[in-house]
Amino acid sequence: MELGTIARHCAPMPAALSWIRAEPHGIHVAPADCWIDPARPVAQALVTHGHADHARGGHGQTLATPETLAIMELRYATRDGATPVQYGETVRLPGGVGATFIPAGHVLGSAQILLEHAGERVVVTGDYKRRPDPTCPPFEVTACDVFITEATFGLPVFCHPPVAQEIAKLTKALRDHPDRCVLVGAYALGKAQRLIAELRAAGHRAPIYLHGAMERMCRLYEDFGVDLGELRLVSDHSKDDLRGAIVVCPPGALNDRWSRRLPEPITAMASGWMRVRQRARQRNVELPLVVSDHADWGELTRTIEEVNPAETWITHGREEALLRWCQLHQRRARALALVGYEDEDD
Numbered sequence: 001m002e003l004g005t006i007a008r009h010c011a012p013m014p015a016a017l018s019w020i021r022a023e024p025h026g027i028h029v030a031p032a033d034c035w036i037d038p039a040r041p042v043a044q045a046l047v048t049h050g051h052a053d054h055a056r057g058g059h060g061q062t063l064a065t066p067e068t069l070a071i072m073e074l075r076y077a078t079r080d081g082a083t084p085v086q087y088g089e090t091v092r093l094p095g096g097v098g099a100t101f102i103p104a105g106h107v108l109g110s111a112q113i114l115l116e117h118a119g120e121r122v123v124v125t126g127d128y129k130r131r132p133d134p135t136c137p138p139f140e141v142t143a144c145d146v147f148i149t150e151a152t153f154g155l156p157v158f159c160h161p162p163v164a165q166e167i168a169k170l171t172k173a174l175r176d177h178p179d180r181c182v183l184v185g186a187y188a189l190g191k192a193q194r195l196i197a198e199l200r201a202a203g204h205r206a207p208i209y210l211h212g213a214m215e216r217m218c219r220l221y222e223d224f225g226v227d228l229g230e231l232r233l234v235s236d237h238s239k240d241d242l243r244g245a246i247v248v249c250p251p252g253a254l255n256d257r258w259s260r261r262l263p264e265p266i267t268a269m270a271s272g273w274m275r276v277r278q279r280a281r282q283r284n285v286e287l288p289l290v291v292s293d294h295a296d297w298g299e300l301t302r303t304i305e306e307v308n309p310a311e312t313w314i315t316h317g318r319e320e321a322l323l324r325w326c327q328l329h330q331r332r333a334r335a336l337a338l339v340g341y342e343d344e345d346d
């Protein structure tokens, strides 16, 4: 008998799981006829977090954390059918399905969803990370039969550095160039607020200046108790006010006309993709900051080991390498072909 066959016999039995299916536009829970993060409007949706590829408007009923519902209301200007679920709360859905929202450590309000039916447990992570984040509660390891994990940074080359090291690069650039400003491109939901909170944690007390497009999401975070210190709008200030300051803008504004009002900006960007030099060059980024809200390779593999499911389903971009890792470690796994998550923003 070859070794691979023995290993397969030792692996846990696969779960039966006829009640949950990965369809191209979302994960369908048949007994409750509801969808997790559906890519198109449905009668009943369970939404893991507020990023646009997971949270879409137009569902009949949306179950999500209060934070995620507030983010969706800000983005889609509707609360129709919004049903808040607190972390740790179990909702009873039709068909004998229980749904529990568990912190995912990704952005404000982000949740893994534990689904229970007929004695089987499935965890859908949505997006997650294991690094501490001052803007949201940490990921909780939850035992399950099937673990559905993202793999945005699912290659061994992706090893995110400690965030303090990247924040130190930013503050050093500021000290070295007191007559200029550092302009940081960061996604408006999650990355911008985490970056600001990490700067505060590192002792940066000076006002931080915002592009107008960041303001409402920052205020929403503050409404949920995240302290971001003193924030000011660039549009209320002169070029001289901004010398020696940090300015945060959406990535799309880094190279546009808007930045001409700033005093010789040093262009930075905070993203897990900054590990890839070509991506930094594409955006003319002088100061790439590798700060990610997704798990890196080490976090992905450690999480699978800690959760230790009978089966792992992999989604979001780089399924192949993680699938291979699972096979090499005698773990049952398969890649899902969900649409809309390739190379997602971070």
Ligand SMILES: [Zn+2]
Binding pocket: 049, 051, 106, 127
């Ligand atoms: Zn996300």
Ligand SMILES: [Zn+2]
Binding pocket: 051, 053, 054, 126, 127, 150, 316, 341, 344
């Ligand atoms: Zn995602």
